[in-house]
Amino acid sequence: MKRKIGEKVTGYRTTDGAGVNLVRVLGHNTIEFYDPILMLDSFDSIDPNEYIAGFPMHPHRGIETVSLISSGNMVHKDSLGNEDAITDGEVQWMTAGSGILHEEKLPASKRMLGVQLWLNMPAKDKMAPPEYHSIKKEQIEEIAIEGGTLRLISGEYKGHKGFTGKYSPLDYYHILLDSNKKFTIDMEHNKSVLVFLLLGDAKVAGEIVSEKTAVKLTEGTSLDIESLDDAIQILFISSDRLDEPVSWGGPIVMNTREELELAFSELRSGTFLKEKVNY
Numbered sequence: 001m002k003r004k005i006g007e008k009v010t011g012y013r014t015t016d017g018a019g020v021n022l023v024r025v026l027g028h029n030t031i032e033f034y035d036p037i038l039m040l041d042s043f044d045s046i047d048p049n050e051y052i053a054g055f056p057m058h059p060h061r062g063i064e065t066v067s068l069i070s071s072g073n074m075v076h077k078d079s080l081g082n083e084d085a086i087t088d089g090e091v092q093w094m095t096a097g098s099g100i101l102h103e104e105k106l107p108a109s110k111r112m113l114g115v116q117l118w119l120n121m122p123a124k125d126k127m128a129p130p131e132y133h134s135i136k137k138e139q140i141e142e143i144a145i146e147g148g149t150l151r152l153i154s155g156e157y158k159g160h161k162g163f164t165g166k167y168s169p170l171d172y173y174h175i176l177l178d179s180n181k182k183f184t185i186d187m188e189h190n191k192s193v194l195v196f197l198l199l200g201d202a203k204v205a206g207e208i209v210s211e212k213t214a215v216k217l218t219e220g221t222s223l224d225i226e227s228l229d230d231a232i233q234i235l236f237i238s239s240d241r242l243d244e245p246v247s248w249g250g251p252i253v254m255n256t257r258e259e260l261e262l263a264f265s266e267l268r269s270g271t272f273l274k275e276k277v278n279y
Contacts, residue, residue, distance in 0.1 A: 003193065003220035004205045007033055010213040011042060017055035020106065021045060025196065025214045028248060033216055034194060035241045036168060038063065038253060039118035042198065042212055043072070048108035055104040059272060060096035061263050062126040062253040064119040064165065067092040067104070068153065068174060070198065070233060072112035078102035081278030082132040089174075091135040091153055093163065097121070098274040099263070100130035115198060115235060123244050123255045125167045129275055135163050140174075147181025147227070150174075155238070171238040177202075177227040185236060186222050193217045193238045195225070200232035 011025035026040040045051055057077075067074060068091050075085045076092055079101040086092055094102065106112060121128070135153060141160055143150045152162040155171030162172070171191075177183060187193060195204060196214045203226035204215055217223060225234060246253060247260045254260045266272040 001189070001220040001222070002205065003187075003217040003223045005207055005209075005215050006218045007216045008209065008213055010210060016041070017104075018053035020053060020055065021050035023212050025212065031246050031248070034214070035192060035243065036120040036239050037117055037194060037237060038120050038246070038248070039116075040196060040214055041116045042196075043106075043112050043114045044212070045112045046110070048112075051106045051112050052108055054106045057101050057103040058251055059099060059101050059267060060094075060251045061099045061272075062121055063096050064121060064167065065092070065094045065096070065116060066119060066170075066172070067114065067116040068235070069114040070174070072109040072114060073107045074114070075105040075107065076102060076132065076134075077279065078130075078132055079273055079277050079279045080130060080132060080275060084132070084134045086134055086136070089137050089140065089151070091140070091163075093133045093135060093154075093165065095121075095128065095131040095165075095167070097126070097128040097130040099266075099272045101273065101279070113199065115196065117237070118253070119168055119170065119239070120242055120246065120253060121167050122242055126254060127274070128167065133163070139163070145175070146183050148175065148177040148183065151176070168239055171236070173236040175225070175234045175236060177225065177232050177234070179227055179229055179231050182224065182226040184222055184224050187238060189219055189221050191238045192241045193223075193236070195223070196235040196237070198233040198235055200227065200230045202227055202232045202234060
């Protein structure tokens, strides 16, 4: 059974952090349909002045952030003492859990192109210990597909295995297709699946979809993706719906208003971080 397009959201330009220009695609208005993906921000700039201010130290609780840098650089530092840098084709996976502080610097590069996802954590795991992992290029298997390459960031693809998160299943593929190529991808029928056009327009399930657009798919077991006259980069993101209440305030996502208010009260009182502080 072929999957079709259930909903499309094209991103809009905005700023965040200390003045980073980005394209916000998913957010508060898309929670229900795109569950468990809360937010999707895309970076795309050839002007370092649009992003080098970065994201100064800030808190998170209740989510995992997954940042893919297709080209460019990102430098991470957090309250657990982690310091790390990723570059072209690499990924940062941060589990905020019970609470973490982190900063992201974006050094100047020829082109800054990438995506950050916010993956909601199940209610039972929201207060799990925070963690940080980087997924370097040598850890990302590149699988030849018809007309291009599938980079396996996390989960599984036809017996191949990528990084595995602890709390939510996530099949995350970075697909690069040459111009005028067609690729059919198989998947489980009931998974919550979206695709995102990071670079270039494409035909998805028979419909032309513009760059920087997220597409939520109907149920089914396969999807047709077709590039047009230019090569494309498209992200395939598959997980399980949580179908849990969401109480979201800025960088913190909990299940109830009371939990959210407690988190901000702990921020004010200095008791937000539950793990050893080292930064």
